[in-house]
Amino acid sequence: MQLPLLPPVEPMLARATTAIPPGLAYEPKWDGYRCLVFRDGDEVVLSSRNGKDLSGYFPEAVQAVRAGTPARCVLDGELVVVNGDRLDFTLLGERVHPSAKRVAELSVRHPASLVFWDLLAEGDELLVERPFTERRRRLELALAEPSERIHVTPLTLDQALAERWFTQFEGAGLDGVVAKPLDQPYRPGERAMFKIKHAREADVVVAGYRLDQASAQPQVSSLQLGLYAADGTLRFVGASSAFATTVRRDLAALLSELDLPADAPHPWADGNPDNGGPRATNRWNSVARQTQLIWPMLVCEVGYDHLEGERFRHTVGFRRWRPDREPASCTFDQLAEVPRFDLAEILGPTG
Incomplete structure (x- = not known):
């Protein structure tokens, strides 16, 4: 794998706060497994928050990355399992299984999807020092084609809308809201964002x-x-x-x-x-x-x-x-x- 950023990479983290802060970019907080995706052609690594390779547990997600992302890229997002009209963390947890046969069965029965919110590298270009607004724009262009298992998380600059998301989206199994500074570079391992969760x-x-x-x-x-x-x-x-x-x-x-x-x-x-x-x-x-x-x-x-x-x-x-x-x-x-x-x-x- 030849990319400007290679695994393992610590994801940028969030610190908890009790209220949605003003003047930032707002996204839903997904309830799944944090996942950094490294793709170099057909070679794909799904890396967990602690650097564990999850690729073997989610073969359908690997195939989705090959079909729906740029040929050489590094993406930050979340692995989730959709059950009906909501997320299901219990079914997601069952996907990490030691039996290859069971993994294959569950990949069909309870397939995972990837929801992305950041683009850290594309081709030979490293983007971590670029402001979040630019990385977000590049992410939307890179994943412009709708896909069944590859998604771009919604984003708003409207705090009032973020407040509504905080209330409404919980009914779909989401965790809360994440707030990010617009001009901030990507800071691996640092709590450089804010998370607002239900209490x-x-x-x-x-x-x-x-x-x-x-x-x-x-x-x-x-x-x-x-x-x-x-x-x-x-x-x-x-x-x-x-x-x-x-x-x-x-x-x-x-x-x-x-x-x-x-x-x-x-x-x-x-x-x-x-x-x-x-x-x-x-x-x-x-x-x-x-x-x-x-x-x-x-x-x-x-x-x-x-x-x-x-x-x-x-x-x-x-x-x-x-x-x-x-x-x-x-x-x-x-x-x-x-x-x-x-x-x-x-x-x-x-x-």
Whole structure:
């Protein structure tokens, strides 16, 4: 591969802010895998944020790059999987599989697409020192032909429109909004952009915990969380794990006093997937085996960005204990319902 920029390259990153800043360029924040694409003729590398080559997991994306991008280029964007009228991060995660046969099957069943927002090199020309406005113009020219799996992300300079995007596009599975300075060069590895994500709170059941297996002193690695469904089942919804070391040790001391008695009526005690616990899907089998259930169960308040199906999309942030709440009162009803939005309206024509 002979390009003016070669993998691995750290992508330019964003730092979180609570409000959309004025006077910048605004794009939707896609919910997928960050992906730098390097193409030199038929040779294509899909490089993850940490430099891992994803090409073998997404053969259909490689073919799309060969069919729909300049013969020699470096692009920055996101790998996503579209399910109906929205993005599906769970299906995207299933695509990274060790079996070549399974990869081939999933590439047909749940094909990935690429959404690009930056052009870092074209031909022998390195563009990283050029202002973002020029790189964006060059990107639009390079990817001018509509394609089923290759897209250019929408962009606006209108802050009011970006505010509407922030609200509407969540219904299509997007994460928020990204804001970029117009005259800025591409700065690999630096947090030189801004990201504005949805922030919400919920009261959840702490049904168990996991210990850090690598620690000599007992300390909690994560709290295992649940919410009650309409049928009365306690569904596993995710974990909270961002704790300082001293807090992890304090949690271990606190929760060890609540280790599950043999006769406790814990809803996850039998390990039956139909009862909503961590064994409900294969992805969480290892979690279930290592989870220490507690009784009585506790309630805490967490911060989260959004729900995907019945699970929090990311690890949630612990806020505080809620001794005033009963576990049975922690239901899905408290979570905000997001109106659906057709993803096709964001991606535009596909050729």
